[in-house]
Amino acid sequence: MKTFLKNNKIRILLIVSLLLILTIAFDYNFFRFRLVSSPNNDLIEVEPLFAHVIFRHGERNIERTHPTDPYASESYWPGGYGALTKNGKKDMYELGKYLRRRYNKVIGEHYTPKTVYIHSTDYDRSLMSAEILASALFPPAGDQIWNKNLKWQPIPVHTRPMSQELLLAFKMPCPRFTYLLENYKKSTEYKTTLAKYGPLIKHWENQSGKSLEKPFDIYYLHDALYVEHRLGFDLPEWADEAIQGNKTLEYLAAFELQSYSQSTEMKKLEGGFVIKEMLDRFKEKSLDTLKPNRTLWIYSAHDLTFVNILNSLNVFDLHMPPYASSLHFELYKSGDDYHVQLFYRKSKEEILVPLEIPNCGTMCPLNTLYQLYKDILPTEFEDFNSACRHYSSK
Incomplete structure (x- = not known):
């Protein structure tokens, strides 16, 4: 009997240990205090500060058809060409719940515009995707519940005309x-x-x-x-x-x-301005000058946005970015230093593996990124229109 109890205790200890290991593994890549390997392969403790998330909208209907297409009639496509499907809406809701799990520690339970900002391109499918994601990211809690029968609250989604949209810069006159x-x-x-x-x-x-x-x-x-x-x-x-x-x-x-985004110059025009925008917010965060002092900035975008950004950073392998995939640019503090990690969630992975940034590794100092990508980043006084005017005479 004593041997039986002893063996059971050993089994329980083994199970608890296994669960603890799995919990640590599950938490390892989430946005929270953790130990990571530095560029020098040293283990350092990092504090999460701020993240940018760019996601592709959910599954949609076809955008265009062709003369022999047996399904050309819009009667086959509820909501019309380009509209989100039901599965697309579900995937957006699931992505919103994932962002809640990943960034829960830094965004808090209650929505506030001083913490989170959501920007979308001016397409119905990307706007609706952002709205669905926001509903899962911030279900009302406590004093934000305004209708006990509806677990939803309005969250602002910002946009601008496509003629001014850097997330799809080829739409802008250049x-x-x-x-x-x-x-x-x-x-x-x-x-x-x-x-x-x-x-x-x-x-x-x-x-x-x-x-x-x-x-x-x-x-x-x-x-x-x-x-x-x-x-x-x-x-x-x-x-x-x-x-x-x-x-x-x-x-x-x-x-x-x-x-x-084939050449260095095209990378600058198609991806460099958005990348610079994110790096500059990281820099302001590190200097404690970011106003409002947000912790999460979300972009609702498209497959071409993904390709332009990844290719501009020289981390793109030729493929079609899936619906509801997401790019995560995350800023961490370690002592007096600030590092960035980049993650690419292609499907429904819970644990993400950081991308290897060329000539820097998976945990890259913020200042180093400015140096690595100086050829594609606009200068301090260079906006998109001036870059297009400048280059148009060459």
């Missing part, structure tokens, strides 16, 4: 960027890549009834077929092969997205 993009489309690299798949592209043109010569034509064809397949529509054999076969159509669609 003669220099237009020139750079047109030049890249004429480059040997671009032409060689498309020529390699010339017969296949011609096959897709014949089957879809649509020319694929203009920018984003391949992207929109892939998008329509991918969405229809994802939502369970029966596709023609050629379309089913294009989506489920060797993934060439997906590769070319991602290649098209990457072409918008």
Whole structure:
């Protein structure tokens, strides 16, 4: 009997120890006080201060169709072209709950605009995504409950006209960027890549009834077929092969997205201004001059936003960013030093692995980032319009 009890105690201790280890592992990458490996491979204690989160909107309907598309009628698409699907709304709500778990320690239980700011591009799907995410991030509690039958409260989501939106900078008038993009489309690299798949592209043109010569034509064809397949529509054999076969159509669609941030100069115009905006807020936070002194800034954006930012930071591997994926730029303090980590949540991972920042590692000093990316960051007195005017004369 004593041996039995002793063995049971050992089993209980082992189970408790295992649970403790799992809890530590579960907490390891969450935004809180923790030990991390420094660039010198030393273990340092870091204090979380501030995070930027950029997420892609939830699953949506097709944006554009093609002449042979059997599902071209908007009657197939509740809410119309580009609208969020029910699953897209659910995924946004789940992402909001994830952000609550990850940033609970620094944002507090109650919503206040002095703590959190949410910005969205001026598209219905990204605005609605932000609103759904906010409802999960800040369900009303305590004195913020205004209707006992509705566990929801209004959270401001800010936007600006697309002609002024840096999250999708190619929508803003910029003669220099237009020139750079047109030049890249004429480059040997671009032409060689498309020529390699010339017969296949011609096959897709014949089957879809649509020319694929203009920018984003391949992207929109892939998008329509991918969405229809994802939502369970029966596709023609050629379309089913294009989506489920060797993934060439997906590769070319991602290649098209990457072409918008191909050169150093294009990276500056398409990603550099948003990256500088985030780094400058980190700097203000480190100097205790950020007003209001927020702890979380959220952007509701698009797949092209992800590609532009990741490619500008030289951490992009060619792929299509998934719906409801998120980028996390997190600022930590260790003694008198400030470090940044970058995470990419592609699906529903609970524990994230930090991205390796070239020539810096996974925990990068804030000041080092300014030096590493000085070629793509605008200067102190350079705004987007002046950069476009300056470059347009070259």
